[in-house]
Amino acid sequence: MRPIFCVSYEIPFFRKLFSRAAKAAKSTWALAPEGIFNLEIESKQNKTLVLGLGNIIMGDEGVGVHVVCALEKHALPANVECLDGGTGGFVLLEPLQNASRVILIDAAADGNPIGTVTRTTPKFSRDYPPTLTAHDIGVKDLLDVFYIQGGAPDVVLYAIAIDPHQSISMDLSPVIAKAAEVAVTEILAELVRAAA
Numbered sequence: 001m002r003p004i005f006c007v008s009y010e011i012p013f014f015r016k017l018f019s020r021a022a023k024a025a026k027s028t029w030a031l032a033p034e035g036i037f038n039l040e041i042e043s044k045q046n047k048t049l050v051l052g053l054g055n056i057i058m059g060d061e062g063v064g065v066h067v068v069c070a071l072e073k074h075a076l077p078a079n080v081e082c083l084d085g086g087t088g089g090f091v092l093l094e095p096l097q098n099a100s101r102v103i104l105i106d107a108a109a110d111g112n113p114i115g116t117v118t119r120t121t122p123k124f125s126r127d128y129p130p131t132l133t134a135h136d137i138g139v140k141d142l143l144d145v146f147y148i149q150g151g152a153p154d155v156v157l158y159a160i161a162i163d164p165h166q167s168i169s170m171d172l173s174p175v176i177a178k179a180a181e182v183a184v185t186e187i188l189a190e191l192v193r194a195a196a
Contacts, residue, residue, distance in 0.1 A: 049081050052066070053104060054086075057169070059173065060172055061107045064105035066177075071187060102154070104155065104156070110129035115176060117186065120157045
């Protein structure tokens with residue numbers, strides 16, 4: 001464990017100051033001879049974020065969100081957080097920064113037969129398959145920034161091929177509903193393997 005910054009824990013002022021700060025921030029701080037540690041930050045080093053993307057009012061385009069909702073109904077390892085990322089944006093910056101591993105689930109117009117579930121490990125924006133709405137730009141750009149800064153999480157993308165012509169609907173088509181079940185099974189197996 002490396003200290004965030006060092007002060008002498010022998011000085012009562014610092015001990016009192018950081019005890020109050022930890023309570024106010026509702027985080028866990030620890031004093032040690034080497035410095036002061038935020039245990040909450042340390043515990044995030046093994047955190048896996050499962051992020052479902054998509055617009056659920058556009059039928060199959062919202063498959064990523066449907067998959068995350070289905071995953072939340074299962075018993076998941078303690079270090080896994082599921083998040084409905086919706087159509088993305090900077091609101092996802094903090095959850096992405098706090099994870100050492102990210103599993104993205106999104107609809108794609110990648111030329112594969114409709115209902116195909118593809119697992120890839122993209123690095124930069126150019127590595128992602130074409131998706132259908134602007135939401136992918138925000139997440140891809142955020143991940144690009146992380147990689148450029150050298151602090152990016154490991155990213156796995158589950159892309160589910162859909163028909164790019166979607167009408168307004170809150171439901172998945174039968175083919176994509178089956179593909180979502182396949183994605184849920186594969187992601188659960190991956191999470192269990194990672195936790196072992």
